[in-house]
Every structure is written in structure tokens, then in C-alpha cells.
Amino acid sequence: NAGVTQTPKFRVLKTGQSMTLLCAQDMNHEYMYWYRQDPGMGLRLIHYSVGEGTTAKGEVPDGYNVSRLKKQNFLLGLESAAPSQTSVYFCASSFGLEETQYFGPGTRLLVL
Amino acid sequence: GQSLEQPSEVTAVEGAIVQINCTYQTSGFYGLSWYQQHDGGAPTFLSYNALDGLEETGRFSSFLSRSDSYGYLLLQELQMKDSASYFCAVRLPTGANNLFFGTGTRLTVIP
Numbered sequence: 001n002a003g004v005t006q007t008p009k010f011r012v013l014k015t016g017q018s019m020t021l022l023c024a025q026d027m028n029h030e031y032m033y034w035y036r037q038d039p040g041m042g043l044r045l046i047h048y049s050v051g052e053g054t055t056a057k058g059e060v061p062d063g064y065n066v067s068r069l070k071k072q073n074f075l076l077g078l079e080s081a082a083p084s085q086t087s088v089y090f091c092a093s094s095f096g097l098e099e100t101q102y103f104g105p106g107t108r109l110l111v112l
Numbered sequence: 113g114q115s116l117e118q119p120s121e122v123t124a125v126e127g128a129i130v131q132i133n134c135t136y137q138t139s140g141f142y143g144l145s146w147y148q149q150h151d152g153g154a155p156t157f158l159s160y161n162a163l164d165g166l167e168e169t170g171r172f173s174s175f176l177s178r179s180d181s182y183g184y185l186l187l188q189e190l191q192m193k194d195s196a197s198y199f200c201a202v203r204l205p206t207g208a209n210n211l212f213f214g215t216g217t218r219l220t221v222i223p
Binding site for chain 1: 156157201208211
């Protein structure tokens with residue numbers, strides 16, 4: 001099992017550009033999450049999904065969109081990147097309620 | 113809303129015991145989790161307290177007191193590889209297993 005994987009590992013964008021971050025898990029988990037982590041701060045939830053075809057907003061959803069067309073994949077989109085979106089993005093998944101969240105290796109995004 | 117407070121930094125000697133505290137304010141939660149994150153790495157699960165009391169997993173133990181809105185992570189027989197950031201997180205009653213994380217404690221283990 002690869003667990004949770006994220007693509008790409010690192011990306012540099014210019015302000016206004018768009019991109020999609022891909023998260024994939026091979027553990028048949030129902031729940032998936034996108035977090036961002038800024039220096040000196042904990043992880044903040046952007047969006048999450050409780051199953052294929054469902055998405056919901058987390059704590060800091062503005063400027064991001066998500067899709068979960070397949071159970072194993074959770075995509076995070078930035079339509080018009082801003083410098084404030086420079087961060088490390090982590091994807092996570094869990095089997096169900098009160099279950100451990102497993103994190104991917106992260107994507108480092110720099111917006112100039 | 114929720115808030116979680118942890119010390120920003122802790123330094124301890126190899127072989128010693130260290131306690132990382134977490135105090136919280138939340139309107140409701142299922143339990144308190146702890147995650148470890150090495151520099152440049154992903155958070156990894158350490159421990160979870162659904163009920164008050166002590167949970168032990170090898171060298172790591174975690175404690176929760178709902179009446180005191182307080183929890184801690186205890187690391188025994190510290191090793192150099194334990195140098196990392198440690199995050200407490202409350203599991204929210206959203207029906208989606210959501211976690212709300214504290215800002216983390218950076219532990220430095222010195223020889």
C-alpha cells in the first residue's frame with residue numbers, strides 16, 4: 001500500500017495562475033481532507049469529503065474548490081492563486097468516524 | 113469556536129521524561145488526539161483519548177481531563193529522534209471526523 005500520495009511535491013505559481021493538487025489514497029477510506037499549514041501554526045482544514053461525490057467547507061475554504069469524483073481521489077483547486085495561499089498543503093484520509101487520519105507527504109506551494 | 117493552547121517550544125535531555133500540555137476551549141468534542149511531525153514531514157498519529165484518563169502506547173502516554181479542559185502528552189526515555197513538533201487536536205462532533213489542531217509544540221532533545 002502506498003497510503004496517501006500527493007502530486008506535485010512542490011510548485012511555484014504566479015499570482016492569478018490556477019492549479020490543481022491531487023490527493024490519492026489506496027486504503028478504501030471514506031473520508032478525505034485538505035489542510036494547509038503555515039509557519040508556526042497548526043493545520044487548518046480547508047475542505048473535506050465524507051464520501052464519493054460529496055464535499056464540504058472547513059475552517060478556511062475561501063479561494064479553494066474541491067472535487068471527489070472517485071472515492072480514492074480528492075482534488076484541491078486554486079482558481080486564481082494569491083500570495084496568501086503560499087503554504088504547505090496536506091491531504092489526509094480516514095476510514096470513518098473516530099478513526100485515525102493518515103496524512104500524505106505534503107505539497108509545498110509558493111505563489112509569487 | 114475552538115481554541116487549543118500548547119507551549120511553543122520545549123527542550124529536554126536525552127533519556128529524560130517530558131510532558132507537553134494542551135489546554136482547550138471548545139463547545140463540544142469527541143476526544144483529544146496527538147500527532148507528531150518531523151521537519152519537512154507529514155503529521156503522524158500518536159495517541160487518542162476518547163475518555164478521561166491515561167492512554168499508554170510504548171514510550172508515549174496521553175492524558176485527558178474533560179473537567180479541567182486539559183490534556184498532555186508524556187514522552188519517556190527521550191531519544192534524539194523524538195525531536196519534532198507535537199500537535200494536540202480535538203475531534204469535532206461534525207459527523208465527519210474533523211480535527212481542529214493546536215499550533216504545536218516544538219520539542220528539542222539535547223544530548
